[in-house]
Amino acid sequence: MSVRTTSRTRRLAAMGAGAAALALLTTGCAQDASADGGAEPEHKSFALAGRALTVDSDDSRIDLVPGDGEEVRVTRWFSGRALLGSTPRAEWTVEGDALKLRVRCGGLVAHCDAKHRIEVPADTSVTLRTQDGTVTAKGFSAPLTLHGSDASLTVEEVSGPLDLRTTDGAITTRSVSSTRVRARTEDGSLVLGLVEAPDRIDAASKDGPVTVELPEAAYDVRTAVQDGQTNVSVLEDPASSRVVSVTAQDGNITVRPSG
Incomplete structure (x- = not known):
């Protein structure tokens, strides 16, 4: 009995010494x-x-x-x-x-x-590549390219061509008047909000929902979804020069009028 008691006491003492050392490191x-x-x-x-x-x-x-x-x-x-x-x-x-x-x-x-x-x-075009961080961009009229890995992208009030891509994070645009928008995310939601009718939108998500909000106009809407539902409530016209292409592998697709 005495041998086991002594061994346990030594282990407790060692643990106490380790905790004290960690506390010393933390404070000093x-x-x-x-x-x-x-x-x-x-x-x-x-x-x-x-x-x-x-x-x-x-x-x-x-x-x-x-x-x-x-x-x-x-x-x-x-x-x-x-x-x-x-x-x-x-x-x-x-x-x-x-x-x-x-x-x-x-x-x-x-x-x-x-x-x-x-x-x-x-009037300066920007190409940004980032890993492990969030990106916000606002007020640009020149071309803007944002590519991220483990990064969320937010774009507001831009009018130049947009190229957005991230492998792990959400993409969100607000008050965008760009004529051309390309956006892709592999793991995250994708929301594109436009205030002027674009000429071309290409939006794709591998794992996450896609929402595209458009001003009043007729659009050639092309959608493809593998595991999810599609809801299109804008005016559709296959002969329109305004093309909106949206694909989702695992997530719902919504194309609706902007509020």
Whole structure:
């Protein structure tokens, strides 16, 4: 009996020591990405040689908006914390007309939070690719291409051609007057809200519902669904030059008048 009691006491002591060590790490040895935790915004500006910007991002929330100058202006908010290992950090680099945004989070029990606001000169087309983050874009008249992996995309008040794609996340557009819209999602809902009649819409979802809201006009609506229902309540005309093509593999399709 005494042997078993001693063994249990040693195990409890070891567990207590481990908990104490973890508490010490939590209270006294954590590493911050910066002295103030990244609360203050940082700024970066650069000139464009042409009228096209490419953005490559990961692990960050992105806000894209038109700017009032001739330079690309980037504002970054970043905070990071790790108990052990390398200190989290954020990086931004520019090569030509390409902006690369990276967030490095390593170590034990790491916390990272990053957000970037990118102001783009008017009439500049934007191509953005991101992984693991949300993207919002508002107010663009030039072509806009947003491709994401594990990312949700939200677009508002744009009038230029749209190319939207994500492999794991929702796609939502509001108050869009683009004549051409292409949107695809593999795992998430897809909602396209238009305020002007488009020439062409191509919308597809692999796993999620698709909703297309259109202003009053006649449309050549083409739908295909594998596992779901289809509801079309706009005026249909197979001879119309306005083509709306919607497909869904596993989800319902709704094409209705915009409210």
